[in-house]
Amino acid sequence: MNMNEDLKQSLKEAGVKFVRIIWCDNANVIRAKAAHINYLEDYIDNGVGITMAQQALPVMYDSVVPETGLGPIGEVRLMPDWSTLKILPYAEGHAQVLSDMVISETGTVWEHCPRGFLRRQIENLAEKGLIIQAALENEFFLLRKTAEGTLEPADDTVFSATGSMNLHRAFINDVADALIAQGVEVEGYYPESGPGQQEVNVRYVEAMQAADQQIVYRETVRGVAIQHGMIASFLPKILEDKAGSGCHINFSLWRDGANISGDPQQATSISPEAGAFTAGILDHLPALCAVTIPSKTSYRRIRPHFWAGAFRSWGHQNREAAVRVCKNKEGTRANRLEFKTADATANPYLALGALIATGLDGLQRNLALPDEVAIDPGLIPEEERKTKGIDLLPQNLGEALDAFQQDDVLLEAMGTLAKSFAAVRQNEWEFLKDLSLEEEVNLLAERY
Numbered sequence: 001m002n003m004n005e006d007l008k009q010s011l012k013e014a015g016v017k018f019v020r021i022i023w024c025d026n027a028n029v030i031r032a033k034a035a036h037i038n039y040l041e042d043y044i045d046n047g048v049g050i051t052m053a054q055q056a057l058p059v060m061y062d063s064v065v066p067e068t069g070l071g072p073i074g075e076v077r078l079m080p081d082w083s084t085l086k087i088l089p090y091a092e093g094h095a096q097v098l099s100d101m102v103i104s105e106t107g108t109v110w111e112h113c114p115r116g117f118l119r120r121q122i123e124n125l126a127e128k129g130l131i132i133q134a135a136l137e138n139e140f141f142l143l144r145k146t147a148e149g150t151l152e153p154a155d156d157t158v159f160s161a162t163g164s165m166n167l168h169r170a171f172i173n174d175v176a177d178a179l180i181a182q183g184v185e186v187e188g189y190y191p192e193s194g195p196g197q198q199e200v201n202v203r204y205v206e207a208m209q210a211a212d213q214q215i216v217y218r219e220t221v222r223g224v225a226i227q228h229g230m231i232a233s234f235l236p237k238i239l240e241d242k243a244g245s246g247c248h249i250n251f252s253l254w255r256d257g258a259n260i261s262g263d264p265q266q267a268t269s270i271s272p273e274a275g276a277f278t279a280g281i282l283d284h285l286p287a288l289c290a291v292t293i294p295s296k297t298s299y300r301r302i303r304p305h306f307w308a309g310a311f312r313s314w315g316h317q318n319r320e321a322a323v324r325v326c327k328n329k330e331g332t333r334a335n336r337l338e339f340k341t342a343d344a345t346a347n348p349y350l351a352l353g354a355l356i357a358t359g360l361d362g363l364q365r366n367l368a369l370p371d372e373v374a375i376d377p378g379l380i381p382e383e384e385r386k387t388k389g390i391d392l393l394p395q396n397l398g399e400a401l402d403a404f405q406q407d408d409v410l411l412e413a414m415g416t417l418a419k420s421f422a423a424v425r426q427n428e429w430e431f432l433k434d435l436s437l438e439e440e441v442n443l444l445a446e447r448y
Helices: 003-012 051-056 113-127 160-169 169-181 207-227 271-282 286-292 348-367 382-388 397-405 408-414 418-432 437-444
Strands: 018-024 030-036 048-051 075-080 094-103 131-138 141-145 151-153 188-190 197-202 231-233 247-255 310-314 321-327 334-339
Touching: 018 075, 018 207, 030 048, 030 207, 030 397, 048 051, 051 418, 075 310, 094 207, 113 131, 113 207, 113 348, 113 408, 131 197, 131 207, 131 348, 151 408, 160 188, 169 188, 169 197, 169 207, 197 207, 207 231, 207 348, 247 271, 247 348, 271 286, 271 310, 271 321, 271 334, 271 348, 286 348, 286 397, 286 408, 286 418, 348 408, 397 418, 408 418
Parallel strands: 018 094, 310 321
Antiparallel strands: 018 030, 048 075, 075 094, 131 247, 141 151, 141 197, 141 231, 188 197, 247 334, 321 334
């Protein structure tokens, strides 16, 4: 038997009937084409074709955004990365595999491929002898549909309430089991502050695996929720006066198998390299927002005093700063950094890739960290904030996209992908900017 037959036979024995070939587009909609097990060998070496215009679709509908430069002409192949193959515990008879977008004539990864973009940034970081470990920290809402078809939270509890744990015990257990069955390590869980809001934390891994893991995570949570008669939504804001949902990016820099993010000799507790990397992120943060908080709804959450990182600043255990520094258990050195200005409307490959690109710019220019902010920056008088460079971040997606279009580092790093990405998100902004929160939730809650 050859590898194709071995793979096909093992999947058949596991009861798999379809293998979903997954991609994630510029709007962060997870999509797939599925191969039936009887014809799987046709897809193992050749993948499956999609029109290039798939990277030109906004979140609202399947209508091509012409400003992307992509249209009805041209096709790429979704080439499965078989190392990511997982049998889906929540979808009987189905498996999934993540893919790269490849130009069939040349065999090269298409320049609009989000996964290819992240891979390039990882390679650029590796040239400096560094890797980045990351864990994406998701919050999400559990919702139920009423008889009238509207959505309401699945409970009305508060932060870490054991009542919520009891109510959703079976759901959380099934999510954890399903993630672990797919190779994702679950570290912990607690109910978050909003009604029906939950958080299940997973273990850090290398950057590409972290982005892949985010696709697995979102699909698993939503799939298990359906089994329990609920809808899981990662939309950043569901209720105007309640907490929103973020997807904080926790990361650390490593060299030769050792975490080099901290240095007890530095007053900041951060190593010079990690400091310059973080300074690069802060330097480009207004433009970075277009990639890491890229929906109109994102900016309903990024507000002062909501612990969402609304200011360009950093601080030790400061949950109002855009970057929170977390020390080791001895309290002597930084162990990881938490980038708070991110949510799950962001394509994880683009978000992590952009984070690395801006951090690399900080390394290359040897940028110095600004002064630490040790209090809630929203309590600092505006004039004092200005003198210290503690800027309020863009107030809406339109402002963030304007900053993105003027950021040469991100535009160069993303290349042609920057055009299609910005065009899709600009189209979304223009369509959604006048909608009420209720209208946004009705349209987008089940997309994210």
